[in-house]
Amino acid sequence: MADLLLRPIVEEEFPAWSRAVSAAFGAHVEHAEDWIVEYDRTVAVFDGDEIVANAGAFTFDLTLPGLTSTQVAGVTAVGVRTDHRRQGLLTRMMEHQLDDVASRGEALAILLASESIIYGRFGYGMASSLMQIEVDSSRDAFLPRIPITGTVRPVDADAAAKTLPAVHDVACRQRAGDMPRVQKWWDIYFTDREKDRGGASARFYAVHESAPGQADGYVSWRIKQDWDSANANNQLRVDEMVATTPEATAALWRYIFDVDLVGTVTAWVPLDEPLRWMLSDPRRMLTKNIHDFLWVRLLDIPAAMGARRYDVEDSLVVEVADAFRPSTAGRYRITGGPDGAECARTTDDADLALDITDLGALYLGGTTATQLAQAQRGQELTAGARGRADRFFATSPLPYCRTDF
Ligand SMILES: CC(C)(COP(=O)(O)OP(=O)(O)OC[C@H]1O[C@@H](n2cnc3c(N)ncnc32)[C@H](O)[C@@H]1OP(=O)(O)O)[C@@H](O)C(=O)NCCC(=O)NCCS
Incomplete structure (x- = not known):
């Protein structure tokens, strides 16, 4: 070799x-x-x-x-x-x-894993997750008290190509774990190749406007026809649901549930997706799948920790183990809050001991030190440090990446 x-x-x-x-x-x-x-x-x-x-x-x-x-x-x-x-x-x-x-x-590398067993050994931590939902739309409906504002109108692919990227550019900056897409990515997206359709239709698109010309959300979807029984039972597969306001999110979901001849709606969504709270019969929303999405590998801990912000002001010392890149291992003090942060190596006593994979998992706020501890990952060295870390690293909304790379 x-x-x-x-x-x-x-x-x-x-x-x-x-x-x-x-x-x-x-x-x-x-x-x-x-x-x-x-x-x-x-x-x-x-x-x-x-x-x-x-x-x-x-x-x-x-x-x-x-x-x-x-x-x-x-x-x-x-x-x-x-x-x-x-x-x-x-x-x-x-x-x-x-x-x-x-x-x-x-300061860090990210990836999507074909198999979740592969990358932990190289120091990548499971940093964000997503779930696949399926709703029996023929037996569910929106709660009448959910206000629907603005307008949603269907657009063709040419109009979508002019509108969607700008909406996405705003939305991807509203959630940790997301990122903008280059124009070539969009060009490829709008070719909508038959091989990427999974046996369903070409994409349909609809755009939400809060006021005329003010697009602030869109949804794209495919229809998998099913006319096997006397009644149409099509499957509507949401491809992307991207909204920059809660009002646009509600209006777009409502639009999806209004598409006729559909039996089930499926979508991949963040774990904190609010749709369940908009439904009159929330148990009809089934979670079919839940799995890891972004994996984070921290390389320069001071730069990475200094680049993000923290939910509360605090200062924590973390002892990091890194078997694959021992030069990254060591003790770091992270001091930060909502307005800024800094991080440097220290000889102070450590509050928490974590593997690099666990710090990577915490980095975007996709899990908590307490959840990791319940899985026997990480060690609390100072009383109360775990709860402090939970509040310090907390991120709302949860991290979510919309781009499949
Ligand atoms: C995944 C893949 C790249 C691994 O390549 P590889 O050269 O065989 O990996 P290595 O020999 O360096 O393996 C390193 C260790 O990881 C383990 N490992 C690697 N891939 C693994 C897998 N898919 N399942 C279980 N263990 C795996 C090896 O057993 C080895 O363990 P060891 O150190 O205890 O002996 C290769 O199997 C592949 O091309 N798979 C198909 C494409 C794919 O899934 N790529 C990843 C895209 S995200």
């Missing part, structure tokens, strides 16, 4: 690299023009002239608790060819990539 060469690819090597990336996910390259590649962030491991392992990263500006933001690496395109798996190639790529991310001055 030692003689395998690891390096970024150059543009001419994109066909081979994209084939390797696709094959790792059981696919063939279709629509090579849809790829967004930052070449200097790619990783390829060459065995002779063949690519046998691959990775990449996007440069994102991640929204943080307190609605600040910081540049991060969004790790993507990770794979190892079947005949080279379980020989340490992923480990080698992760070492290389985390060094590269740190050398760019980025």
